[in-house]
Amino acid sequence: MVLPVGFFAVFFAWPVVSIVERGLRPDGRWELGGFGETLTRPEILDVLWFTLWQALASTALTLLVALPGAYVFARFDFPGKRVLRAVVTVPFVLPTVMVGTAFLALVGRRGLLDAWWGVRLDTSVWAILLAHVFFNYAVVVRTVGGLWAQLDPRQEEAARVLGASRFRAWRTVTLPALAPSVAAAALMVFLFTASSFGIVQILGGPAYSTLETEIYRQTADRLQLSTAAVLTMVQFVAVGVILAVHARTVRRRETALRLVAAERTARRPRGAGQWALLGGVLLSVALLILAPLGVLVERSFATPDGYGLDYYRALQEVGDNGTFLVPMTDTIVNSLEYALAATAVAVTVGGLAAAALTRRAGRLVRGFDALLMLPLGVSAVTVGFGFLITLDEPPLDLRASWILVPLAQALVGVPFVVRIMLPVLRAVDERLREAAAVLGASPWRAWREVDLPLVRRALLVAAGFAFAVSLGEFGATVFIARPDNPTLPVAVARLLGRPGELNYGQAMALSTILMVVCAVSLLLLERLRTDRTSGEF
Amino acid sequence: MLTLTGATVRFGARAVLDAVDLEVADHEIVCVLGPSGSGKSTLLRAVAGLQALDGGRVLLDGADQTGVPVHRRGVGLMFQDHQLFPQRDVAGNVAFGLRMHGVGTAERGARVEELLDLVGLPGAGRRAVSSLSGGEQQRVALARALAPRPRLLMLDEPLGQLDRGLRERLVTELRRLFRQLGTTVLAVTHDQGEAFALADRVVVMNDGRIAQSGTPLDVWRSPASAFVARFLGFDNIVPATVTGAAADTVWGKVPVPDGSPQGERLLLIRPAGVRVTAAGEGLGCHVAARTFRGGHVAVTLRPAEGPLLEAEFPLRDAPEAGAEVDVEFRAEDVVVLDGEDA
Numbered sequence: 001m002v003l004p005v006g007f008f009a010v011f012f013a014w015p016v017v018s019i020v021e022r023g024l025r026p027d028g029r030w031e032l033g034g035f036g037e038t039l040t041r042p043e044i045l046d047v048l049w050f051t052l053w054q055a056l057a058s059t060a061l062t063l064l065v066a067l068p069g070a071y072v073f074a075r076f077d078f079p080g081k082r083v084l085r086a087v088v089t090v091p092f093v094l095p096t097v098m099v100g101t102a103f104l105a106l107v108g109r110r111g112l113l114d115a116w117w118g119v120r121l122d123t124s125v126w127a128i129l130l131a132h133v134f135f136n137y138a139v140v141v142r143t144v145g146g147l148w149a150q151l152d153p154r155q156e157e158a159a160r161v162l163g164a165s166r167f168r169a170w171r172t173v174t175l176p177a178l179a180p181s182v183a184a185a186a187l188m189v190f191l192f193t194a195s196s197f198g199i200v201q202i203l204g205g206p207a208y209s210t211l212e213t214e215i216y217r218q219t220a221d222r223l224q225l226s227t228a229a230v231l232t233m234v235q236f237v238a239v240g241v242i243l244a245v246h247a248r249t250v251r252r253r254e255t256a257l258r259l260v261a262a263e264r265t266a267r268r269p270r271g272a273g274q275w276a277l278l279g280g281v282l283l284s285v286a287l288l289i290l291a292p293l294g295v296l297v298e299r300s301f302a303t304p305d306g307y308g309l310d311y312y313r314a315l316q317e318v319g320d321n322g323t324f325l326v327p328m329t330d331t332i333v334n335s336l337e338y339a340l341a342a343t344a345v346a347v348t349v350g351g352l353a354a355a356a357l358t359r360r361a362g363r364l365v366r367g368f369d370a371l372l373m374l375p376l377g378v379s380a381v382t383v384g385f386g387f388l389i390t391l392d393e394p395p396l397d398l399r400a401s402w403i404l405v406p407l408a409q410a411l412v413g414v415p416f417v418v419r420i421m422l423p424v425l426r427a428v429d430e431r432l433r434e435a436a437a438v439l440g441a442s443p444w445r446a447w448r449e450v451d452l453p454l455v456r457r458a459l460l461v462a463a464g465f466a467f468a469v470s471l472g473e474f475g476a477t478v479f480i481a482r483p484d485n486p487t488l489p490v491a492v493a494r495l496l497g498r499p500g501e502l503n504y505g506q507a508m509a510l511s512t513i514l515m516v517v518c519a520v521s522l523l524l525l526e527r528l529r530t531d532r533t534s535g536e537f
Numbered sequence: 538m539l540t541l542t543g544a545t546v547r548f549g550a551r552a553v554l555d556a557v558d559l560e561v562a563d564h565e566i567v568c569v570l571g572p573s574g575s576g577k578s579t580l581l582r583a584v585a586g587l588q589a590l591d592g593g594r595v596l597l598d599g600a601d602q603t604g605v606p607v608h609r610r611g612v613g614l615m616f617q618d619h620q621l622f623p624q625r626d627v628a629g630n631v632a633f634g635l636r637m638h639g640v641g642t643a644e645r646g647a648r649v650e651e652l653l654d655l656v657g658l659p660g661a662g663r664r665a666v667s668s669l670s671g672g673e674q675q676r677v678a679l680a681r682a683l684a685p686r687p688r689l690l691m692l693d694e695p696l697g698q699l700d701r702g703l704r705e706r707l708v709t710e711l712r713r714l715f716r717q718l719g720t721t722v723l724a725v726t727h728d729q730g731e732a733f734a735l736a737d738r739v740v741v742m743n744d745g746r747i748a749q750s751g752t753p754l755d756v757w758r759s760p761a762s763a764f765v766a767r768f769l770g771f772d773n774i775v776p777a778t779v780t781g782a783a784a785d786t787v788w789g790k791v792p793v794p795d796g797s798p799q800g801e802r803l804l805l806i807r808p809a810g811v812r813v814t815a816a817g818e819g820l821g822c823h824v825a826a827r828t829f830r831g832g833h834v835a836v837t838l839r840p841a842e843g844p845l846l847e848a849e850f851p852l853r854d855a856p857e858a859g860a861e862v863d864v865e866f867r868a869e870d871v872v873v874l875d876g877e878d879a
Contacts (some may be wrong), residue, residue: 434587435620437607440637440685445608449633453624 004353004414005368007345011407012375015386016236020229022389044214044227048234051210054125055194058132062189063182065133065284066140072281073141074148076274077266083523084282085141088289090519092138093465095472096198097489098511101496102292103131103203105299105508127203132196134288136189143185144178149266151177180249187246191239191377197475198489202496211235212475216381220479232382239377243370293515300508304501311505328491328510335471335488336517341406342413342470347463349410350417357418358425372418375411380475384408387480405487408476413466420465424458425451464525468518488514538563538721539584539689543593546579546745553579555745556593561689561723566715568736569725572768576745577725578617581691584723585614597689608637613687617694619678621666627653627677628662634685652680655714672703679711683720690715692724696731708734729769733757741765759872766805766874772847773811777804779873787843789820792868803874808835810870811848813856819863822846827858838864 073085091099107127151174159169197212204213211231218228269278303310315328350372357369375383387408428451436446474489481490488510495507539561546554553576561567569577582588584595586607595602602610613634621630628649635645653659656676669677675696682690695711696704712735715722726732732739733753741749741756741764749761760766763774777784777791779799784791786804793804822838825845834855838846848864856862 429620431616431620432622434585434607435614435616435622436633436637437587438585438610438612438614439634439681440608440611441633442606442608445637450622 004349004356004372007349007414008371011387012383012411015383015390016232016378018390019225019382019386020232022225022229044231047209047211047214047231050208051194051212054128054132054208054210055190055196058129058136058193059186059190061129062133062136062140062193063186065288066137067144067182068277069137069281069285070141070145070148072278073145075266076269076278078269078278084285086523087519088141088285089138090293090515090522091134091289092136093468093472093518093522094135094515095474095489095492095518096135096196097202097474097492098198098296098472098514099131099135099292100199100202101492101507101511102296102515103127103134103199104496105295106292125208128196128200128208130288131199131203132189132193134292135196135199136192137285137289139188139192140185143188144181147181148174148178183249184246187242187249191242191246194242195235195239195377195379197380198493202493212379212381215379216475219381219385228382228385232379235377235379239374240370242377243373246373247370296508296515297512300505300512303505311502311509314502314506315509328506331486331488331491331510332513334485335514338405338409338487339467339471341403342409342473343463343467345406345410346413346417346466346470347459350414350462350466351421351459353414354418354421354425357422369418369422373415376415380408380412380473381479383411384476384479387476404480405477405485406470408480409470409473410466411476412473413470416465416469417462420462421455421458424455428454461525464521468521471514471518538565538598539723540596540599541580541584541593542596544580544583544590544595545592546576546583546588547591552745554583554590557745557747559740559747559750561721563721564719566712566720566722566724566735566737567740568732568738569723569740569742570729570732570768571725571727571742571748573727575742577727577742578693579745580742581614581693581723581725584689584691585612586610587614611685611688613682613685613690615678615682615690615692615695617697619674621669621674621677621681623666625666626662627658627664627666627669630666630677631662631680631684633681638685648684649680652684655683656680657710671699672707675699675707683718689721689723692722694726695724697726697728704728704731705734711735741768743768760805761875763803763805763874766872771805771807772845773806773808774874775804775806775843777802777873779804782868784871784873788840788846788866791866791871793871793873794868797873798875805872805874806846806866807870807872808847808849810867811838811846811864812867813850813854814863814865816863819865821861821863824856824858824860824862827855838862 069088073081094102104127107130155177156169156173159173160166164172194210195212196210197216200208200210200213201216204210209217211234215228215231215235218224218231269275300311301307301309353368353372387404432450433443433446436450437443441449471487472489473487474493477487478490478493481487486494492507492510492514495503495510539559541557541559544554544557544559545552555576557576557580559567559580569580571577579588583590584602586602586605590603597610597612622633625633628646631649631652632645635648640648649662650659653661656679658673658676658680661673661677666674666677675698679695682692696707699707708731714720722735724732724735726735736753739749739751739753739756740747741761743764749756749765756765757769760769760771766774775786775788777786779793779797779802781799782793782795782797784793784797784802784804791804791806820840822840824836825839826837828835830849832852833849834852836848836850836855838848840846846864850856
């Protein structure tokens with residue numbers, strides 16, 4: 001418990017607090033008047049309004065598209081289901097920069113639609129919304145579908161026997177059981193879309209700005225720390241409220257439901273209606289998820305003189321335009337090293353936090369549980385900038401140390417580790433440990449012999465997720481990664497920011513590599529995953 | 538072997554174990570019998586060290602166990618729902634305690650074989666525990682508990698989750714096995730049939746206290762209190778004034794055995810002690826219900842006065858429902874309860 005709390009205090013609370021303080025107290029005096037002034041500026045109000053409505057619209061659209069998907073994945077049995085389930089999860093662990101890039105390749109300048117029909121959706125809000133659906137589809141399918149698959153169909157059958165119509169039985173039995181998990185998923189999607197940075201940065205252009213991109217602009221471009229601090233505070237409060245509501249709905253979801261093994265509830269689709277539903281879901285997956293990924297890969301090979309590996313080859317050389325000081329291949333190695341270090345930190349901190357949360361109960365612990373989720377919603381930009389201004393002086397001078405980047409990345413990995421480990425650790429029956437103790441195992445031995453084998457898979461899954469999100473972390477890394485050592489997402493963003501065929505192609509090639517790394521690690525995890533380890537993500 | 542003196546466990550204000558004194562001798566099989574919530578599982582957990590005592594002491598072979606951690610007490614405990622380790626196969630489960638005690642591989646293998654033979658699952662070592670039926674799981678749990686040769690084996694509702702036929706077969710098997718091995722056993726159950734078939738001595742618990750202790754026959758024949766009598770399934774209990782060889786009750790004069798305690802008492806009449814007599818000579822009753830029970834017929838009688846009366850008749854002379862009969866009572870099936878509770 002001490003280590004995770006300390007980790008969060010030093011690497012999350014301290015940077016965030018001190019940057020807010022720097023913004024609100026520029027010369028030793030609190031200037032809270034900035035609040036009213038900032039929050040009434042029309043352009044800031046525009047930003048707040050856009051953040052809110054695009055997040056609401058994204059959430060609604062995601063639910064609309066993904067809920068049928070959740071049903072299909074939960075209740076239908078069809079060939080290739082396992083692979084497809086892994087595929088729809090790929091976008092979620094993909095770096096947001098890459099998701100943005102993939103959509104750019106589909107609907108943007110020189111994108112597929114542009115080339116075919118001259119349609120461009122970038123710098124339109126539709127591109128942002130579609131990318132958000134792409135990104136969060138898996139959140140809904142996993143949270144809602146995971147529970148749906150385990151709901152005992154006999155409950156519905158009991159209602160049918162008692163005289164309820166098919167729809168009535170669904171509405172009165174299944175829907176109430178699902179509602180909390182739908183709400184939880186919706187809140188998570190809202191949280192992710194409201195704090196979306198990479199996607200809006202790449203697809204929104206100058207026209208659209210969310211709270212998060214505005215914080216970045218105010219901090220990095222304009223050095224308006226006071227405005228950024230006010231916005232951070234606003235975001236902090238909003239995220240806190242959302243997380244509190246989320247914690248409540250999740251707790252409600254944990255109330256006794258009759259759960260059965262997921263394999264037992266899935267059936268082959270029967271009748272035209274069910275086949276049509278399955279077909280519709282598969283089509284939407286193909287259009288929304290496979291198409292952007294496919295186009296991205298296609299673009300990375302499409303050179304001006306036909307298909308070829310030119311862009312990939314160019315990655316091995318130091319660019320002649322001075323964008324980077326090292327070849328891109330170094331960037332890849334670099335990213336992997338950072339991500340591995342971040343994974344180690346995230347698994348250690350998150351694992352200890354989850355273990356502490358399992359053993360204790362009470363208000364304080366629940367508060368800590370919610371606190372662990374904060375980095376998911378609080379501006380990564382703020383954290384990154386906070387790192388720069390707090391960790392550059394004794395006692396902790398890490399500015400020159402490579403560990404700074406993995407630490408920031410670990411921060412976003414920890415919530416996933418905790419979310420995945422907690423249900424599994426809680427599911428280990430205390431009496432199994434007691435049985436081991438009665439048979440002569442000391443407490444440490446009992447943990448090693450009983451807990452560890454049961455949670456090993458979950459630990460691997462958690463490590464995989466932490467690895468993927470660390471690899472894709474952008475908001476904080478963009479601040480603290482040094483120019484000579486950029487990570488993949490940072491390099492992609494920089495390439496996209498420069499004109500020229502070669503830069504664009506290289507960005508596509510790098511993104512493809514990133515996607516393949518993420519997808520491969522995820523597919524490996526999907527093999528490991530069993531029903532016992534089905535956490536929230 | 539095991540001695541509990543004044544063992545007390547409180548959950549909040551409620552005493553789950555209330556100053557319990559209990560002795561279990563070497564090679565003795567003691568069964569604690571009581572309704573759920575009477576504190577019997579807590580008793581086992583306290584002996585195993587899984588539950589700290591709020592008062593009193595647990596002694597094993599005369600040594601105070603206060604402060605001795607669970608894994609050093611050298612007792613065995615078979616959990617109610619077995620708690621087999623799901624990630625290990627049958628042999629892995631049985632060998633677990635041996636490994637914890639540092640037994641070598643070769644000896645371990647031999648002992649596992651021996652135990653699986655003993656519980657009737659020879660050659661099952663490689664099977665996954667999830668593939669076992671309820672009865673097989675129970676056997677594996679037993680083998681696992683016996684493997685390290687615990688000085689005291691405790692069983693928590695050992696047969697609770699099994700179906701009836703299997704339960705009756707296993708309980709005789711268990712008794713034979715424990716006799717053969719000379720195991721000292723402390724078991725808890727809510728099922729009197731199980732307790733009576735398994736135990737040398739039965740201890741009835743109520744609300745954290747011991748209500749009665751004795752051989753199965755003693756307890757069955759002369760329940761010490763109305764609680765014990767009701768728990769054993771006897772419902773014909775009425776207040777009575779005992780004078781000499783007869784007692785005055787709301788059901789009239791009832792003969793009592795010689796040497797019964799005298800004065801204001803509670804009287805138990807076993808259903809088998811109710812007999813039909815000639816009209817006008819006994820207690821007039823209306824036959825309210827009649828249930829066929831295989832070997833006998835259970836009849837509920839409604840006397841003119843007083844509570845309903847449960848009776849048992851042989852098949853051929855059981856009265857029909859709705860009939861009016863006169864009944865009398867047999868002294869050897871009447872018990873004057875010693876206890877003070879009503």
